[in-house]
Amino acid sequence: MENIARLICKKSNISYIVFSDSLQVLDFSDKLDTIVDDFSLLSFDADIRDVMWELIGMEDKLSSLYNDTSNTIHLPMILKNNHYYDLDIEVFEDSVEKYFIAYFTQKTKESLSYIQTIKEINKKILTYENENKQNQEEHYSLINEKVINFNVNKEGNITVVNDAFMHFFDLNKDAIIAQHFSVFFKTREENLTEISSIILNAKNINNELISFHANVIPITKDEEVYENIIICQDISYLKEVEKELELAANHDSLTGLANPSKLLKRLDVEILKCKETLNSFSICFIDLNKFKSVNDNYGHHAGDMLLKHIAKVLSDFVRKDDMVARVGGDEFVILFDSLEDQEILQNMIQRIQQLAKNNKLHYTDDDIIEFEFSLGLASYPQDAKSAQELLQTADKERYKHKKR
Amino acid sequence: MIAYKIVMVGDFGVGKTSLVKRFVDNSFSEEYLSTIGVSISKKNLNNSTLMLWDIEGHTEFKPIFKQYLMGAKGFIIVADITRENTIESIKKHIELCHTVVKNAPVCIALNKSDMPHILDEKAITNLKELSASIVDVYQTSAKEGNSVLEIFSALDAQVIASIKG
Numbered sequence: 129m130e131n132i133a134r135l136i137c138k139k140s141n142i143s144y145i146v147f148s149d150s151l152q153v154l155d156f157s158d159k160l161d162t163i164v165d166d167f168s169l170l171s172f173d174a175d176i177r178d179v180m181w182e183l184i185g186m187e188d189k190l191s192s193l194y195n196d197t198s199n200t201i202h203l204p205m206i207l208k209n210n211h212y213y214d215l216d217i218e219v220f221e222d223s224v225e226k227y228f229i230a231y232f233t234q235k236t237k238e239s240l241s242y243i244q245t246i247k248e249i250n251k252k253i254l255t256y257e258n259e260n261k262q263n264q265e266e267h268y269s270l271i272n273e274k275v276i277n278f279n280v281n282k283e284g285n286i287t288v289v290n291d292a293f294m295h296f297f298d299l300n301k302d303a304i305i306a307q308h309f310s311v312f313f314k315t316r317e318e319n320l321t322e323i324s325s326i327i328l329n330a331k332n333i334n335n336e337l338i339s340f341h342a343n344v345i346p347i348t349k350d351e352e353v354y355e356n357i358i359i360c361q362d363i364s365y366l367k368e369v370e371k372e373l374e375l376a377a378n379h380d381s382l383t384g385l386a387n388p389s390k391l392l393k394r395l396d397v398e399i400l401k402c403k404e405t406l407n408s409f410s411i412c413f414i415d416l417n418k419f420k421s422v423n424d425n426y427g428h429h430a431g432d433m434l435l436k437h438i439a440k441v442l443s444d445f446v447r448k449d450d451m452v453a454r455v456g457g458d459e460f461v462i463l464f465d466s467l468e469d470q471e472i473l474q475n476m477i478q479r480i481q482q483l484a485k486n487n488k489l490h491y492t493d494d495d496i497i498e499f500e501f502s503l504g505l506a507s508y509p510q511d512a513k514s515a516q517e518l519l520q521t522a523d524k525e526r527y528k529h530k531k532r
Numbered sequence: 533m534i535a536y537k538i539v540m541v542g543d544f545g546v547g548k549t550s551l552v553k554r555f556v557d558n559s560f561s562e563e564y565l566s567t568i569g570v571s572i573s574k575k576n577l578n579n580s581t582l583m584l585w586d587i588e589g590h591t592e593f594k595p596i597f598k599q600y601l602m603g604a605k606g607f608i609i610v611a612d613i614t615r616e617n618t619i620e621s622i623k624k625h626i627e628l629c630h631t632v633v634k635n636a637p638v639c640i641a642l643n644k645s646d647m648p649h650i651l652d653e654k655a656i657t658n659l660k661e662l663s664a665s666i667v668d669v670y671q672t673s674a675k676e677g678n679s680v681l682e683i684f685s686a687l688d689a690q691v692i693a694s695i696k697g
Contacts, residue, residue: 165572177535181572184583185537185603203599205569205588212569243568250566250591254545257615 143232146220147176149194151183154227162209163232180230182206182215193219194226205235205243212243276340276360279347284308284320287355298333309358313340320344320356328360339363380454382432383439391453391461395508395515398463402508408468410507412476413522414442416458417500426491434489434497441487445480461519468507477503502526535581536691537603538684541596541625542610543618544589547643550674551610552586555684560675570600580688590621601632605691606639608683613642613649613671619659626663637690638666639683645671646678 134157137144143163146155153174161167164179177183182203183190189201201217212235220229235243272290279288289304297304297312310318313328320326328340340360346353378390386394398409416438423431435458442452442460449465462480467473480503489497504526512518540548549567553559556575566589573584587600601607607629611618619642626638640659642651659669667690670679 165574181574181583184535185605187603189602201599203570204597207567207569207571246568246594247566250544250589251564253591254564254566257545261614 137231141234145176145180145230147228147230149226149228151176151187151190153179162211163213165208176230190217190228193217194228211235212240278309278358279355280309280320280358281355282321282353284310284318296330296332320358321353339367383436383454385439385443385460386451386453388453388455391451391455391463392515394451394463395518398465399508399515407466408507408509410464410467410473410505411518411522412462412464412480413504413506413519413526414460414462414480415502415526417502419458422497422499426495426497430491430495430497433491434499437487437489438499441483445483455519461522468510473505473507477505504528533576533579533581534692534695535583536605536695537583537585538606538608538687539585539587539601539604539629540608540610541587541601541629542589543612543621544591546589546610546612546615546618547674548589548610549586551608551641551643551672551680552584554674554677554680556584558677577684577688580692582684582688590625596625596628598628598632601629604629604633604636605695606637606687608639608641608687610641610643612644613651614644614647619651622659623662626666630663630665635665637687637694638663639687640666640669641672641683642669643672643674646673646676
C-alpha cells in the first residue's frame with residue numbers, strides 16, 4: 129500500500145513528508161531539496177518545524193486536525209526557491225497508528241502564467257496611481273499659477289500666498305505676508321469670519337480694476353476656525369455680460385440705435401432738467417416714406433439694410449449730446465439737446481431731407497435705393513407737458529407731411 | 533530560542549516585502565515586484581527566531597487569504613504613508629487579523645516615510661487608538677532603514693512578554 133502511494137506521488141510530481149503527532153519526521157519523498165526550508169536537517173526523527181517553517185505556530189491547528197476536529201490544512205501559493213507550491217496536510221490512519229502527511233504540489237505552468245499576469249496588473253495599478261498623483265501635483269501647480277489664493281488668520285492678516293497672488297500684484301512674499309488683506313483688495317467686508325463667499329476688487333500691475341468672486345474656506349483646529357483659505361475667481365467678464373445685457377435692453381437689435389424705452393427715459397431726464405433750468409429741447413419724428421415698396425421690390429433683406437443705412441446716416445448727422453432712436457418699423461426720433469430756436473429747427477428739417485437725397489443706398493452695383501422722410505417737430509415745454517405728449521405732437525406734425 | 537510566526541499585512545504596494553528584505557538581508561530594491569501567495573523568511577532577533585510571513589497584499593479584487601494568518605503570534609500592519617487609502621485600510625486589516633488570532637499584538641508601519649507626506653501627529657494618535665492591541669505606530673522607511681529594526685524589536689518584546697506572561 130505504501131509503495132503504491134509512493135508511485136502515485138512520484139507520477140503526479142507531488143512531494144510529501146510523513147510526520148507523527150509529536151511532530152517527528154517518519155518518512156519523506158525524494159526531490160525535497162528545493163522545497164523544505166533547511167534540507168540539511170531533513171532526516172528521520174527530525175522536528176518537522178525545523179525543515180518546514182510553515183508549521184511554526186500551527187501546533188494547535190495540527191492538534192485539531194489529529195483529533196478529527198478539522199479536515200485538512202490548506203496553504204496555497206507558497207513561494208520557495210522561485211517555485212510556487214500548494215501545501216496540504218492531512219491525517220492518515222492505518223491499523224496501527226495515525227500520522228500526518230504533508231503534500232507539496234508544484235503549481236502548473238498555466239498557474240505560473242496567471243501569477244505573472246497578476247503581478248503585471250498590480251505593477252501597472254501602482255504605476256498608474258503614482259503617475260496619477262504626479263499629474264495631480266502638476267495640475268495643482270498650474271492652478272497655483274493661474275488662480276489667486278491666500279490664507280488669512282482670524283484678524284484678516286495674510287499668512288500664506290500663492291504664485292498667482294504675487295504675480296498679480298508684482299510683489300514678493302515678504303511684502304505681502306502679515307499685511308491685512310484689505311491692503312490689496314477693496315471690499316465691503318472687513319472681517320471674513322462666517323462668510324462663505326465675497327466680492328473682492330483689486331488693481332493689477334497694469335492698473336486695471338479686476339473683480340473677483342472669492343470662496344472663503346475655514347480651516348478648523350479643535351472645532352475652532354483659526355484661518356480661512358480665500359480662493360479668487362476673476363469675474364471681470366461678468367461686467368462685459370452686464371454691458372451686453374444693458375445694450376440689449378435699451379437698444380434696437382437691428383440698427384443699434386436707442387429703443388423706445390431708452391428714448392422715453394432720456395425724455396424724462398431732459399424734461400426734469402428743463403424744469404430746473406427753464407431751458408427747452410426739441411424732437412424730430414422721422415418716418416421713412418414708401419418703405420413697404422422697398423420690402424416688396426427688393427425683399428426684406430434690402431429693407432433691413434436700408435434701415436441700418438439710415439441709422440448710420442442720422443447718427444453721423446446729430447451732435448454728440450443729441451440722441452437718435454428707432455421707435456417703430458420705419459420710424460425714428462431725433463432728440464435735439466437744448467434746441468428750441470424755430471429758425472434753426474427748420475434749417476435742421478431741410479438738412480435732414482437733404483441727407484436722404486445725398487445718401488442713397490447702393491444695395492448692389494445695379495440697385496440703388498432712394499428714400500425720403502416725412503418729418504414732424506415738437507419742442508418742450510412749448511408743445512407738450514410730458515414725454516408721451518411730446519412724441520404724439522411730433523408724430524401728428526409728421527403725419528401732415530407723410531407721402532404714402 | 534523561541535520561534536514564532538509574524539505576518540506582514542497590508543494593501544498591495546505598501547512595502548511589506550521591502551521591510552522584510554531590509555530587516556532580514558539589510559537590502560533594498562527600487563523595483564516593485566508584487567508578492568503573490570506567501571514567502572516565508574527567518575530572522576533571529578535577540579533570543580527569538582521570527583518566522584516572517586510576507587503575504588500577498590490586499591487588492592480591490594483579491595482579499596487577504598485568512599489561512600495565512602493562522603498561528604501568528606503578532607502582526608505588522610503596513611501602510612504607505614503617501615497613499616491615504618492604504619492608511620484608511622489599516623482598521624479593517626487589524627479587524628481581520630483579530631478574527632483569526634484574537635487580541636494578537638499589532639505594530640503599525642507607516643512605510644515610505646522618506647517620501648513627502650502630510651500625515652500629522654493627530655492622525656498618528658488616532659491610529660494608535662484603533663485597537664488596544666496596538667503596540668505602537670512607526671514611520672518606517674525600508675529604503676533608508678528608518679525604524680525597521682525598532683518595529684520588529686518592539687513586536688518581539690511584546691510577543692515574548694505575552695508568551696512568558
